[in-house]
Amino acid sequence: MFHLLLVARSGPARLLGPPPYLPELEELWSPWALLLCLTWLGLQATLYLLPARKVAEGQELKDKSRLSYPINGAWGLGPCAELWGWGWSPRPGGEVCGDEPATPISILCLFYAQDVGGSTGSLHTPPPSTPSIAATLCTREVAGVTLRKLKCLTNGSGQGFQALVLTALLVGLGVLAGLPLSALPEMLLPLAFAATLIAFIFSLLLYLKALVAPASALAPGGNSGNPIYDFFLGRELNPRICSFDFKYFCELRPGLIGWVLINLALLMQEAELRGSPSLAMWLVNGFQLLYVGDALWHEEAVLTTMDIIHDGFGFMLAFGDLAWVPFTYSLQAQFLLYHPEPLGLPLASVICLINAVGYYIFRGANSQKNTFRKNPSDPRVADLETISTATGRRLLVSGWWGMVRHPNYLGDLIMALAWSLPCGVSHLLPYFYLLYFTALLVHREARDEQQCLRKYGLAWHAYCRRVPYRIVPYIY
Numbered sequence: 247m248f249h250l251l252l253v254a255r256s257g258p259a260r261l262l263g264p265p266p267y268l269p270e271l272e273e274l275w276s277p278w279a280l281l282l283c284l285t286w287l288g289l290q291a292t293l294y295l296l297p298a299r300k301v302a303e304g305q306e307l308k309d310k311s312r313l314s315y316p317i318n319g320a321w322g323l324g325p326c327a328e329l330w331g332w333g334w335s336p337r338p339g340g341e342v343c344g345d346e347p348a349t350p351i352s353i354l355c356l357f358y359a360q361d362v363g364g365s366t367g368s369l370h371t372p373p374p375s376t377p378s379i380a381a382t383l384c385t386r387e388v389a390g391v392t393l394r395k396l397k398c399l400t401n402g403s404g405q406g407f408q409a410l411v412l413t414a415l416l417v418g419l420g421v422l423a424g425l426p427l428s429a430l431p432e433m434l435l436p437l438a439f440a441a442t443l444i445a446f447i448f449s450l451l452l453y454l455k456a457l458v459a460p461a462s463a464l465a466p467g468g469n470s471g472n473p474i475y476d477f478f479l480g481r482e483l484n485p486r487i488c489s490f491d492f493k494y495f496c497e498l499r500p501g502l503i504g505w506v507l508i509n510l511a512l513l514m515q516e517a518e519l520r521g522s523p524s525l526a527m528w529l530v531n532g533f534q535l536l537y538v539g540d541a542l543w544h545e546e547a548v549l550t551t552m553d554i555i556h557d558g559f560g561f562m563l564a565f566g567d568l569a570w571v572p573f574t575y576s577l578q579a580q581f582l583l584y585h586p587e588p589l590g591l592p593l594a595s596v597i598c599l600i601n602a603v604g605y606y607i608f609r610g611a612n613s614q615k616n617t618f619r620k621n622p623s624d625p626r627v628a629d630l631e632t633i634s635t636a637t638g639r640r641l642l643v644s645g646w647w648g649m650v651r652h653p654n655y656l657g658d659l660i661m662a663l664a665w666s667l668p669c670g671v672s673h674l675l676p677y678f679y680l681l682y683f684t685a686l687l688v689h690r691e692a693r694d695e696q697q698c699l700r701k702y703g704l705a706w707h708a709y710c711r712r713v714p715y716r717i718v719p720y721i722y
């Protein structure tokens with residue numbers, strides 16, 4: 247990671263060559279950088295702890311229990327809003343509610359009950375004919391007056407997305423108040439060093455915490471008995487203090503949001519250096535903001551990833567989340583700051599199309615599988631062809647998942663290519679992410695295949711016969 251940071255800012259920017267120089271400790275260590283990282287973690291942890299009006303359940307654990315995760319934030323997104331009042335809330339097409347079924351448009355109106363102090367919420371349950379509102383309307387009697395609580399959310403508006411929006415607002419206000427955000431790129435080395443130090447110390451604490459965790463809380467992989475191996479892979483599956491889930495928090499918040507913040511700081515510094523950001527810098531910032539915003543909007547989907555379900559939380563994921571993502575995933579923007587790349591509109595349009603195709607496949611495949619897993623009878627997936635398995639769970643063999651066995655990886659890799667292309671083809675460095683990510687997904691796909699083979703046995707063999715290619719049709 248430090249080699250990448252040093253090479254990106256050097257003139258030759260040679261990925262495969264030696265680093266331009268070996269930094270002194272004084273260049274790596276900065277108490278201010280450590281304080282900045284800790285402040286950033288504190289801000290994101292505070293946003294994570296904001297009251298969530300809805301929680302999602304994780305996958306079933308070894309002891310058959312399920313953990314709860316805060317999903318939807320405390321305020322609505324979209325045309326509805328949270329109101330105490332006489333049961334009305336603006337929504338497209340006029341008045342809401344009472345007992346009439348709300349139109350199941352793209353906004354999911356979440357009515358929820360809440361016991362308030364001594365007064366008990368009495369419930370109105372929308373009639374069963376309401377196809378997609380699986381909620382109840384809350385009312386409460388206060389001094390003889392009936393009040394109702396109504397909350398509307400857009401489908402999937404994750405609390406993580408709201409943390410991104412709130413962070414953007416706070417950073418925007420800070421910049422207006424004089425926060426020197428464009429000076430951040432000068433601190434990337436000490437910030438990366440501080441983030442790595444935090445990840446290392448945090449991983450040590452997690453390792454010590456796991457020594458007193460019950461056997462049922464341990465991950466399958468990180469308990470070999472070799473302290474170094476277990477420290478790296480992580481012993482405990484879901485380390486928590488109270489309801490604060492460290493793995494879930496780290497995977498989605500400080501690293502991903504920090505990534506786009508670093509990108510923004512690089513864009514702002516280019517504007518200061520050259521009068522305005524280059525088109526290539528705008529593209530890289532826009533593509534990667536879309537990617538992070540999408541991940542946070544659909545944060546519930548992370549609960550079904552192997553990192554949450556299967557992998558322990560140790561140094562690999564702690565460093566990956568807190569240091570590797572923000573400082574290496576922003577490599578293209580770092581490269582562009584020091585190596586401006588002229589980009590014409592025709593080529594920029596082609597690159598935007600490539601990213602759009604990648605995102606279409608990525609989102610389409612992930613949403614199709616996640617919808618199917620949540621509700622196989624959902625009209626959007628009910629007509630897809632499936633294979634039954636001994637576990638009762640079915641496997642999709644048509645739609646995106648009939649094209650290749652990991653269509654979402656294909657979409658992600660296409661986007662990774664689109665992120666590199668704005669940097670031109672004169673250097674290999676901007677394509678590091680594509681190379682690393684290809685290796686990561688090929689390895690990840692192999693791990694997933696093994697897990698699915700264990701889970702589904704003959705059904706998985708049948709699936710592989712029906713869908714012979716793993717990631718790229720007719721190639722791999």
Ligand SMILES: NC(=O)C1=CN([C@@H]2O[C@H](COP(=O)(O)OP(=O)(O)OC[C@H]3O[C@@H](n4cnc5c(N)ncnc54)[C@H](OP(=O)(O)O)[C@@H]3O)[C@@H](O)[C@H]2O)C=CC1
Pocket residue numbers: 550551552553608612615618619639640641642643647651652654655658686690694697698
């Ligand atoms: N940018 C980055 O650094 C990274 C990005 N990612 C992205 O994250 C996303 C999630 O990827 P990942 O966490 O690897 O897991 P996936 O979303 O690919 O999920 C894999 C699981 O999906 C289920 N599944 C597989 N095939 C089928 C099928 N035919 N029908 C129904 N269910 C099926 C299986 O679980 P089960 O059957 O038990 O439900 C399998 O274990 C991807 O889009 C990936 O590109 C991932 C890693 C890093």
Ligand SMILES: CC(C)CCC[C@@H](C)[C@H]1CC=C2C3=C(CC[C@@]21C)[C@@]1(C)CC[C@H](O)C[C@@H]1CC3
Pocket residue numbers: 497498537540541548551553562563565566567570571
């Ligand atoms: C440093 C190590 C060699 C590798 C560390 C890998 C981690 C950086 C990735 C492992 C799985 C990840 C996922 C995502 C980000 C990267 C890590 C943490 C996403 C959150 C990216 C956005 C997607 O929409 C979901 C991904 C889930 C897995």
